[in-house]
Amino acid sequence: MMNDSKSIRIHYGLRAVILLAFALYIGHLVQQDALNYYVAPKLARWVKLCPVPLVLMAFSLVVQALFGKGSVLCDCDHRLPRSGHRSVVLYGLFLFPLLLGFLLPDRALGSMAVAKKGISLSYPSSDPYQEEFAILAQKLFAQPVIPVYPAIFSETFGAIDIYKHQFEGKEVAVAGFLYPTEAGSANNTFAVSRFLVQCCTADAAPFGIMVDPGKKISLPADTWIKVRGKLHIVHYKGQEIMQITAESITPISQPATPYIYTSTDSIAAWDQLQTAAKTAK
Template structure:
């Protein structure tokens, strides 16, 4: 068992770490950088965390300084008894804090997409024929409704608010959308394909909770497209949809007519939408270039 002096030091270390986490979250809130790490539905709660963290740090600090030696103990959770053990334990918390403070806050890009593997389409069975978009599957019915609304557009705008749902609906009826014009934006993903060739895709990260579960999601650009922009440049692409065989699977691709570099959006990630068809209606007043 540790003596009271050792326990006080551990309490102080823990108080400092809790306070550092509170300051780091406060820093992210002040810099408006929480969206780089967590989804909006979680960010609203994360913003409140500095308050309880600071209170816990204050409590531990007061116990370390003013607490009676007779009531200080490590009975339930044994504290490390060696300096090496303590250093290893607290470095697990200090290292990510240091990285967070000193590394720039930025969105995930091509490097993370290459590690995770870029998802190019939903693995859905194509259904419907002609100009009809129907499905007996309740899950696909939502996409069918959205597909009907998209098909009626002369130029299909892929809004960030329903990015994955839009591409999912088009993918479900990919053959019917072949030749339709589309407008979308994302970061430029470059994938070497051997023999000096490079493949391109317009990509976004789909985030459910935080960047730990982020999935890179995108659509291919026609092979041979000449792009001089570096990877991770945010671009807007206007072109026509086509269905190609990619790695043995029928996949959507865009034959670009115009590629324009654009600023990175304030919210670079995309999130799922429970009612994509209703969201589409709400987004209609937005202008389409």
């Protein structure tokens, strides 16, 4: 028995509502400048355009529901839910996450997500980028204080990690959120961290560098801080990692773009960032 025309029209209307809700939610994220909490910039530019086709599809469904002839209404050979309860469950699977999206505050990933994913305190090198990291390491080593720019955060620490013995004792300045590591309960150390995002927050990977503040600090987890201090090699969980012996720890506001992303050309990015920094002075 085929789905009747009236039921199909009702479900067309419900589907139109869901599509419009998605369009409104994306528009809400764009208006609140919160889209960067969920997707990488290269994807965000396309997500911003999604409300247009979503609204057009919803409009098409509404037109068909109101004015479509019964003989041409499509049930796509799928049985509709047999009861109103099942329909509520089916469409609730789409509407409930949207409701949470509207009701819950938009915020960047923090320590809770790090605890689930596990933080990386070392930066594995890849042979194709060995030469690039070597050049970047030379540029970093020449600085009296190494600035860790968010645009090349992982590349900077990757270069330092490869040549960690050469960077022993060098001074560095880095910003991120405070993550209390397991070791921190005993000796007050913590990690200053950032999430590396390739596409969206589903693939976000937490990276950071250990910090020894020298004394107990009262800042809570997820506080955004700028740390300045000297790099030293320490042993942590059976491996050598870099650690900052802090000379200053300053609370800062969360940046507009809290995540970090990979750079296609870290050398060019470094040169541009250095030029911009000198111009700003």
